[in-house]
Amino acid sequence: MEYAIEVRNLTKRYKGFTLDDISFALPRGTVMGLIGENGAGKSTLINSILGIADSESSLTAILGLDMKTHSKKIKEDIAVIFNDSHYDINLTPKIIGHILSKVYKNWDGPLFTEYLERFNLPEEKKIKKLSAGMRVKLEFAAALSHHPKLLILDEATSGLDPVFRDEILDILREFTEDEDHAVLMSSHITSDLDKIADYIAYLHEGKMQFIKTYDEIRSDYGIITCGQELFDTLSRYDIAAYKKEPCSYRVLVKNRTKLRQIFQDIPMENASVEDIMLFYVKGEKVK
């Protein structure tokens, strides 16, 4: 299988924080949602993959090329979008287009103009006069106009209202219709990932907790509300995390199908990505 991103044993150490031995692969034609609480290491992971921050790894390959030796070539084919515009607010979209035409070899001016029209972004209006949503749209227009094969979004949709976010998700869907394209998207807004992600990678305190397909998450994880007796009979290997409530336990189980066969009468809720994250962060682990 051809991967858009392949990372093996990536470690980045800061004072008081370590991104610890991360390995994962993002297949082409898919969207991976990177989730985790603030400070979990999502941006550090993205920065390390992109070579913005130096890190140790046995392999960091993007679009089949080693990032250490082919970073310039790779960056021609990727686009990174952050949660706000990083262009000078006194410049206009037209000037941004002019600048980027000198940055990227495969810059497509007519396509950029097309995106500006589609997003209702006036070419001559200064960025400072654009709303937060329009600025992010400008980032998308700029990012997509050099025909990237990989999009990396670092909390890009965080500051947007639901309508704007939905539009952005449509753009991403359109982008990944091409089987050669892929998206790595870090986000706090797990409902966005519910709509678009094929894979979910969950990072907690610098460690990768799991990488699963969205379907696996739906089929593997479930939430059981039970008393002490049932809680004690559950295998510790099936419990991802639990929360003790005044008269009961809420348990996130990670072997839903197996447990369903054993405990046929117990009600089991579906676990959303957000539920899983909250259980891992706030719940207790079985020792």
Added chain:
Amino acid sequence: MKGIILKDLYENFYIKKNLASYIFGALFIGLAMIFINTYYTFILYTMFLSIIFGSAPLEASCEQDEKANFGKLQITFPLTKAEIVLSKYLLSLICTGISLLISLIYALANVYFWRLVTLREALTVWGLSICGSLVFTSVVYVCYFLLGKKIGTFIYVAAAIILAGLYGSSTVLFGIESYTSMDTAVRLWFLLPASVVIFALSCLLSIQIYKKKFS
């Protein structure tokens, strides 16, 4: 690198506030050149013009970049960290070149139009201004990359004031003729390559600082 240079040019000359300061500076020096033209001011203008304007582009672009946190985006462009720094130095060379050309025209005007100095004297002072602008840019740029815009600008202004003070005191201590003497003209054969070496070293040092900053 063209993209980064173009962005810096836009930030320097498209943004009204920055353009206004260039126009104000040019008008001030231009009028001073016409109305206060003595042997003393000839040396001052010829040297200061290229020294101050040569390193000004980084001041404006550094300010704009820090405001927008452009560095974060810039590092995702298909450029190496060395190329990003190099593009800043190339722009300074372009601006220094343009201001040196203007100061050469001014120096020649003092030879053939105002008849204030001889051609050798004019070229000696102009040669010193090449050295001065390269060394000044070298020091100021390292400070900008190392310490950021705020402290960088403070050092830029402080260095310009110190330089003006040194010029004033040197004319008292060694006499104004020391700037146009035959000895100085001969020393230029050493000073010019030395300043080019300092400029290259400054560029290498800034690359290392920039790499460290994004590591």
